[in-house]
Amino acid sequence: MTLAMAIDQVQRRVNDFQQRCGEYGEAALHLAYHAALPVALNAELLHLLRINFFLDPPEVLPYTVEFEFLLSPLCREIDEGLYEIEPEIRDVLLAGLTQTYGIDRTRDIANFLNPEKAQQWLETVETEISQGQGAAREWFVAIRQEIENQGQLPQEEEEGALELFPPLSFLSWEQQLQFKQRAKIQRFLLGQIVWATNTPGTLLLIVDGQVRLISDQKTSVLLEPGDWLGDLLDLSGSWQARAANREVTVAQWNAELWRGVMSSELDRFWASQRIRLQTQNVKATKVVLWVDDNPDNNIGERRAMEVLGISFILATSTEEALQKLNRQHFDAIISDMGRPPDPQAGYTLLDRLRSNGDETPFVIYAGSSNPTHVAESRRRGAVGCTNNLDELSRMVLLAISKGSEVEKNPSLSKNGNDGKVILKSLVNEVKKLVNADRGTLWIIDSNRDQLCTKIQTVDDSLQELELRIPARAGFAGQVVTTGKPLLVPFDLYNHSNSQTEKEIDLQVGYRTCSMLCMPLFSRNSSLIGVIQLVNKINPGEYPPFDPASYPEAPECWKASFNRTDQGLIKSLNIQIGEMLENSELLEHIINSINF
Amino acid sequence: MTHSPTLLEVLPDLFQRLRRRGFAIGPTDYEALRQALRAGFGWSSREALRDLCNALWAKSRREQETLTALFEQLAPDPDDWHYSLEKDDSLNHDDDHAPTPELPDVESKRPDKTAPKTQSSGGLPAISLADVKVSEKPFVFVPQFPLTYREVAQTWRRLRRPVRTGALVELDIEGTIARHSRLGVATTVVLQPRRRNMARLLLLVDRQGSMDPFHRFCDEVCTAIQQAGRLEETALYYFHNVPAEGADEQVLEELTGQLFPALDPVLSQIQPLTEGSLYTDPDLLSPEPLVDVFQSYAAGAAVVLISDAGAARNRYRISRLLDTIAFMKALRTYTSHYVWLNPLPKRYWLNNTAAQIARHVPMFPLDRDGIQQAVNVLRGQQHIIEKPL
Numbered sequence A: 001m002t003l004a005m006a007i008d009q010v011q012r013r014v015n016d017f018q019q020r021c022g023e024y025g026e027a028a029l030h031l032a033y034h035a036a037l038p039v040a041l042n043a044e045l046l047h048l049l050r051i052n053f054f055l056d057p058p059e060v061l062p063y064t065v066e067f068e069f070l071l072s073p074l075c076r077e078i079d080e081g082l083y084e085i086e087p088e089i090r091d092v093l094l095a096g097l098t099q100t101y102g103i104d105r106t107r108d109i110a111n112f113l114n115p116e117k118a119q120q121w122l123e124t125v126e127t128e129i130s131q132g133q134g135a136a137r138e139w140f141v142a143i144r145q146e147i148e149n150q151g152q153l154p155q156e157e158e159e160g161a162l163e164l165f166p167p168l169s170f171l172s173w174e175q176q177l178q179f180k181q182r183a184k185i186q187r188f189l190l191g192q193i194v195w196a197t198n199t200p201g202t203l204l205l206i207v208d209g210q211v212r213l214i215s216d217q218k219t220s221v222l223l224e225p226g227d228w229l230g231d232l233l234d235l236s237g238s239w240q241a242r243a244a245n246r247e248v249t250v251a252q253w254n255a256e257l258w259r260g261v262m263s264s265e266l267d268r269f270w271a272s273q274r275i276r277l278q279t280q281n282v283k284a285t286k287v288v289l290w291v292d293d294n295p296d297n298n299i300g301e302r303r304a305m306e307v308l309g310i311s312f313i314l315a316t317s318t319e320e321a322l323q324k325l326n327r328q329h330f331d332a333i334i335s336d337m338g339r340p341p342d343p344q345a346g347y348t349l350l351d352r353l354r355s356n357g358d359e360t361p362f363v364i365y366a367g368s369s370n371p372t373h374v375a376e377s378r379r380r381g382a383v384g385c386t387n388n389l390d391e392l393s394r395m396v397l398l399a400i401s402k403g404s405e406v407e408k409n410p411s412l413s414k415n416g417n418d419g420k421v422i423l424k425s426l427v428n429e430v431k432k433l434v435n436a437d438r439g440t441l442w443i444i445d446s447n448r449d450q451l452c453t454k455i456q457t458v459d460d461s462l463q464e465l466e467l468r469i470p471a472r473a474g475f476a477g478q479v480v481t482t483g484k485p486l487l488v489p490f491d492l493y494n495h496s497n498s499q500t501e502k503e504i505d506l507q508v509g510y511r512t513c514s515m516l517c518m519p520l521f522s523r524n525s526s527l528i529g530v531i532q533l534v535n536k537i538n539p540g541e542y543p544p545f546d547p548a549s550y551p552e553a554p555e556c557w558k559a560s561f562n563r564t565d566q567g568l569i570k571s572l573n574i575q576i577g578e579m580l581e582n583s584e585l586l587e588h589i590i591n592s593i594n595f
Numbered sequence B: 001m002t003h004s005p006t007l008l009e010v011l012p013d014l015f016q017r018l019r020r021r022g023f024a025i026g027p028t029d030y031e032a033l034r035q036a037l038r039a040g041f042g043w044s045s046r047e048a049l050r051d052l053c054n055a056l057w058a059k060s061r062r063e064q065e066t067l068t069a070l071f072e073q074l075a076p077d078p079d080d081w082h083y084s085l086e087k088d089d090s091l092n093h094d095d096d097h098a099p100t101p102e103l104p105d106v107e108s109k110r111p112d113k114t115a116p117k118t119q120s121s122g123g124l125p126a127i128s129l130a131d132v133k134v135s136e137k138p139f140v141f142v143p144q145f146p147l148t149y150r151e152v153a154q155t156w157r158r159l160r161r162p163v164r165t166g167a168l169v170e171l172d173i174e175g176t177i178a179r180h181s182r183l184g185v186a187t188t189v190v191l192q193p194r195r196r197n198m199a200r201l202l203l204l205v206d207r208q209g210s211m212d213p214f215h216r217f218c219d220e221v222c223t224a225i226q227q228a229g230r231l232e233e234t235a236l237y238y239f240h241n242v243p244a245e246g247a248d249e250q251v252l253e254e255l256t257g258q259l260f261p262a263l264d265p266v267l268s269q270i271q272p273l274t275e276g277s278l279y280t281d282p283d284l285l286s287p288e289p290l291v292d293v294f295q296s297y298a299a300g301a302a303v304v305l306i307s308d309a310g311a312a313r314n315r316y317r318i319s320r321l322l323d324t325i326a327f328m329k330a331l332r333t334y335t336s337h338y339v340w341l342n343p344l345p346k347r348y349w350l351n352n353t354a355a356q357i358a359r360h361v362p363m364f365p366l367d368r369d370g371i372q373q374a375v376n377v378l379r380g381q382q383h384i385i386e387k388p389l
Helices: A007-020 A022-035 A043-053 A064-070 A087-110 A115-130 A134-151 A173-182 A255-259 A264-280 A295-306 A318-327 A345-355 A371-379 A389-408 A410-415 A418-434 A474-482 A499-508 A563-581 A583-592 B005-020 B027-038 B046-057 B061-074 B087-096 B149-156 B173-183 B209-228 B249-255 B264-269 B290-298 B318-332 B353-360 B368-378
Strands: A075-079 A082-085 A184-189 A193-196 A202-208 A211-215 A220-223 A228-230 A239-243 A247-254 A286-291 A310-315 A332-335 A362-365 A384-386 A436-445 A450-456 A464-470 A486-488 A515-521 A527-536 B162-171 B191-197 B200-206 B233-239 B277-279 B287-289 B302-306 B338-342 B363-365
Touching: A007 A022, A007 A064, A007 A087, A007 A173, A022 A043, A022 A064, A022 A087, A043 A064, A043 B209, A064 A075, A064 B209, A082 A087, A087 A173, A173 A247, A193 A202, A193 A228, A202 A255, A247 A255, A264 A418, A264 A563, A286 A295, A286 A318, A286 A389, A295 A310, A295 A389, A310 A318, A318 A332, A318 A345, A332 A345, A332 A389, A345 A362, A345 A371, A362 A389, A371 A384, A384 A389, A418 A436, A418 A527, A418 A563, A436 A474, A450 A474, A464 A474, A464 A499, A474 A486, A474 A499, A474 A515, A474 A527, A515 A563, A527 A563, B005 B027, B005 B046, B005 B061, B027 B046, B046 B061, B149 B209, B149 B368, B200 B209, B200 B290, B209 B233, B209 B302, B233 B290, B249 B264, B249 B318, B277 B290, B287 B290, B290 B318, B302 B368, B318 B338, B318 B353, B338 B353, B338 B368, B353 B363, B363 B368
Parallel strands: A286 A310, A286 A332, A332 A362, A362 A384, B200 B233, B200 B302, B302 B338, B338 B363
Antiparallel strands: A075 A082, A184 A247, A193 A239, A202 A228, A202 A247, A211 A220, A211 A239, A436 A450, A436 A527, A450 A464, A486 A515, A515 A527, B162 B191, B233 B277, B277 B287
């Protein structure tokens, strides 16, 4: 038996067994679910399971099913009278047990495994371990692993309890098991290439640590744990992902495995990830050269500033710094002061740059913020000199923003609307993803305790209408109050809380039928807005909405959003929230939003 | 009964379940409980009612155990145990009887999906059982086989060969009267020995392999026969698959060309086979030569073989069939009373070794009707088989 039995082989055996049992096949399969709980079983245990769970209607099984099961290919005799179910089959059966019967039944079955003895045994071991006798390490580890693995089994979706996140949640539970088994856990050290477009073949989920995805256009994105990366995103251009922390852990799959399980939901998920990575890319990251002979001392500082969208390239000597400066443009330079043997290496580098005519902003991060040192550094052409992280980041940000406005990114500064464009494209993408007719981004204007947005009227798509509603009004307001997503199925007009929506519809000549509202949070988890998707489009050919028919609900919108839509938006929400948070954008937005 | 609608729900259900578990109870037993309730028994507490049911319906300690567990499962929670007259109340009770416990903490504390963190700790964390919930639902831990002890015992008591032996202790009325009328004078009474069941039984039980799922069942049957059969002598031996192995396979040469050949054409050529061992213990560790066992126990005795005869794995093996027939031929030299009991129902015998063996040896399924017929055959009743040896 190969280690990983193919999922279809497992399924075939299970089906074989069910068919062999004929008319009571389904109940027999349910008995098999029960029998899968113990690691090994014997005829007596199976018998007890049957007479306790399968002797009374609705599920009645004859005595013979016991030998049918024990002698079937599902079981393997591992010793005289002792049977085992292959781990792969057992996984499938246990998944069936939890799906069909839930946790209570599982607990009931556990009762058959002689709970008192098990309890006694565990207690003994517990005391042994507390006394420092670690004799029983192996079983303990094994049981822990088993318990953890079983925790990943799909369960019926219960309120917030066990939501497997996409794209795994789009797979059937057999597939989930298979993917769980095929995942390879890989570790990368800082700077190692995790994935690149020129070495494809894998798909990754970042488990721990951060990964920086860098394009040849000198732009980059910082990926967090929970982010996906790899071939299926179909990123355009040339990309390289490098570990951005000292140690990064990823779960890695063969991309072909994922290609084999295409579905529309998965396609949409990959599309959403692609949009995320590529639109974020518009927000060009600033690259700063950090010169320090002991780069490890500044990891904390770098991490803090990476969050602000700055990426760092390191140099450990003046020579190395100059080489790197020749090859590449930097938005700013941070340097320490003394690098043996030169006690004023910071100044040396600064002087050589300035004498070359390089005016890149220069900040000295050293052990002192003595005013005389500050004055001296300024005299030599640096932005400043500090030993304080806050001050350092302020200086660097200031230097970067000046640089970008004046010369680096004319398109951004001239237009001044880049945030608006990005947000508009994002909201449009969200609309497409979930098949919504409209998407509205409500921003909380906390000064006036209102929600504001601009929307297009139906009759004239160029005319914009600014809408302001009280921050607690309507469904959007409800999301502001609760901070939780809200899903209103068709027909929204039947909902008791739909007064505000009706009013807005009358103002703009629209008919709201279904709705999905999601809160938008900033990085520090404060609520900054609400994204509201209106009218799930009914798949099929229907005449377009005619405002004259109001308040009749049009056929084309007789549909409702679902949990999958909600999950998709959730993955994008963090992104939008981050962009909104960027304060210079937020101002633009409040003044001129229109989606 | 009309006093408590709660009982209306619980007791018939309990009664049905008990019957399904082979309790020998009928309408009169149910009526007995009703009468007892009417007379005022079993009302003081939940335990009182349980004990009443036990007293009236359970005939053995095992049955008591089963009944108690089922009663605990079915009856409402002790806290709700009051005899209400309202129907609504009873329904509520019924809903409450299996309250859904809250989800265990493990699930609500699932790790945040976005930030799985691994931490290396020096040693292994301590085990805590604080969160481990153990189901408190009572369960039946008494096995429930297709045949109950009572059924086996009752059936096997019919296997008797009453013979008058031993000291003259019983008055022979017929003999006394005959003697009086013949002699014409009063003489002493005629005495005769007491009747004794001289039936002897040799049980041969297949163990291990495909018989493993039936071990407990077969043990139960054998125990019942030994304890309650009231036989002169019951010997119990075990074997694996076939008691004797190594029959001369030359006879099979005539059968070449057939996929699943029957032994009919060569039946007469098969020689009796006594090369082999039987085991005195169920783990098949202490062998005894087959011939010795035959000589000590088989002569003139009833012989019962308990084996699936290859039906469990649904295989057809000509060598097993041949060995079996050769063994049976050897057995026939000692006794003509033998039956084969198969723990599998008849529908499993098709197209495998068992089907062929059943053509030559009286084979019955190990259920109530099966053992009845088996005992009939052992008592000498005619049983027609397709190809007698």
